[in-house]
Amino acid sequence: MSDPRSPDEFRASFIAAALSVGLRQNGDFNGARQEGVGSFQLTQRDGMRHSTAAAFLDPLESRPNLTIMTNTDAHRVVIRNGRATGVVVEHDGRVETIGAASEVIICCGAFNTPKLLMLSGIGPETHLQALGIPTVVANDHVGAHLMDHPFYTVNFETDRPGTLFDSADRTVLRTYARERRGVLTSNIVEVGGFFSTRSGPAPDQQLLAGPAFFRDHGRRSHDKPAFMIGSSLVGSRSEGRVSLRDNDPHSAPSLRFNYFRESADMTSMVVACRLIREIAHSPSLRALTTRELDPRLGHSDADLADDVRRHVQHTYHPACTARMGAPGEGVVSPELRVHGLTALRIADASVFPSIPHGNTNAPTIMVAEKAADLIRSGF
Known part of the structure; x- marks a missing residue:
């Protein structure tokens, strides 16, 4: 800042x-x-916008346990027996499945996070059925409450x-x-x-x-x-x-x-x-x-x-489309875990229970920082 x-x-x-x-x-x-x-106050360094990519990814891109894939679209989360085991992606025109050794964390934003959840069978059951998508977890709050x-x-x-x-x-x-x-x-x-x-x-x-x-x-x-x-x-x-x-x-x-x-x-x-x-x-x-x-x-x-x-x-501040709340009232728990599944979390502005009375950039970074703390501590 x-x-x-x-x-x-x-x-x-x-x-x-x-x-x-x-x-x-x-x-x-x-x-x-x-x-x-x-x-x-501005999210700048030396007169230039300082993005989360510049702050968090660029300093770590040479780490052997980090792979950054650009030109890649997520198609759906792979779910087996109630557990997220990977993600189907399209990379440079080729569809492949990337497995998850521990868990999957979705950070696609308030528009594309609910899109990915619904494509994966997580969302309003009648909406999924109308599009021929098998329901894995019925949850009417997925995609709702857009603010x-x-x-x-x-x-x-x-x-x-x-x-x-x-x-x-x-x-x-x-x-x-x-x-x-x-x-x-x-x-x-x-x-x-x-x-x-x-x-x-x-x-x-x-x-x-x-x-x-x-x-x-x-x-x-x-x-x-x-x-x-x-x-x-x-x-x-x-x-x-x-x-x-x-x-x-x-x-x-x-x-x-x-x-x-x-x-x-x-x-x-x-x-x-x-x-x-x-x-x-x-x-x-x-x-x-x-x-x-x-x-x-x-x-x-x-x-x-x-x-x-x-x-x-x-103002490009969409939020709340996979909001935090109790089962039946939201999509994720306070630990950012998707209700009804294991090994699947969300860490972006879609989890806000309600929209902040201010810009969403800093609160979204806070959610990501909290997610990192939860993952490291084993919660």
């Missing part, structure tokens, strides 16, 4: 704007208090330097290459905060802002410098589902997020919409703004709710 390496005008202006509308400053979101605004953080953004044009629009500038490139500093160290959403729209143990909304144009999951661009302010519903209560399209392991799973199925979620987003514009219209940010790029028609709650539905994005 590290703090942003290069202070910029937008970050300071956003914090000043948020403070002016009544939010508190927070210098450490990972400390005792989550609520407030400030700069986010994510709905995200709504507003973009503003600016004439100030220092946004990611300048990322191709030779001076910017030279600064990053030599010093690992400057705008290219930005993670786009480098500043923000947490606030509450309803009572609860933790804030339910996360402000996300940065010196970049961001629309339609980053697939669209703008021809001038811009900045973005958005809010993510980290306290979402709505649940969706992951299911299989067919019994072909090459097919992507079917995803239904069911955003805003719980009406309280939309009520919270409407409050967040109003706060975004209140912050954007404060003097410190208006001084940077030449025009709003996403002007919305109407200001009633119904108008704002309709706009959220039409422009909602997600």
Whole structure:
């Protein structure tokens, strides 16, 4: 973890704007208090994203007891007499079975972990039967309870330097290459905060802002410098589902997020919409703004709710599709073992009983660390 390496005008202006509308400053979101605004700490080293592969796998790749297979898809877990004994995989176009001397640990993420379980006969029995997959363990919670953080953004044009629009500038490139500093160290959403729209143990909304144009999951661009302010519903209560399209392991799973199925979620987003514009219209940010790029028609709650539905994005934080819980209430035990089988565990965000009120990267690493401790200790 590290703090942003290069202070910029937008970050300071956003914090000043948020403070002016009544939010508190927070210098450490990972400390005792989550609520407030400030700069986010980043999963970076020397100005670059530091992935779990770089942190955990790269230093150990020469170990004789570790084999990393790329270009490999898992087709199903092999289960004999209630025990996971291996995995059928396709490696470079060739299907083979890899045996497990001790146990199998699934870490395919909240979309593909339930997919792999269902292809292996572990999941809702009626769904498996409809696809011609023999049921090994019937469990309606596999693929259920999908949760994510709905995200709504507003973009503003600016004439100030220092946004990611300048990322191709030779001076910017030279600064990053030599010093690992400057705008290219930005993670786009480098500043923000947490606030509450309803009572609860933790804030339910996360402000996300940065010196970049961001629309339609980053697939669209703008021809001038811009900045973005958005809010993510980290306290979402709505649940969706992951299911299989067919019994072909090459097919992507079917995803239904069911955003805003719980009406309280939309009520919270409407409050967040109003706060975004209140912050954007404060003097410190208006001084940077030449025009709003996403002007919305109407200001009633119904108008704002309709706009959220039409422009909602997600924050790539899917979770809870193989949730931890007692038999009959979840998929895995507190030791991450799949109910009804032996020698099979899951170690990814799919095991979260509910989605965290914050980003999922660090909690997922925590699950993996805990899994390693459990395996080493023999639990």
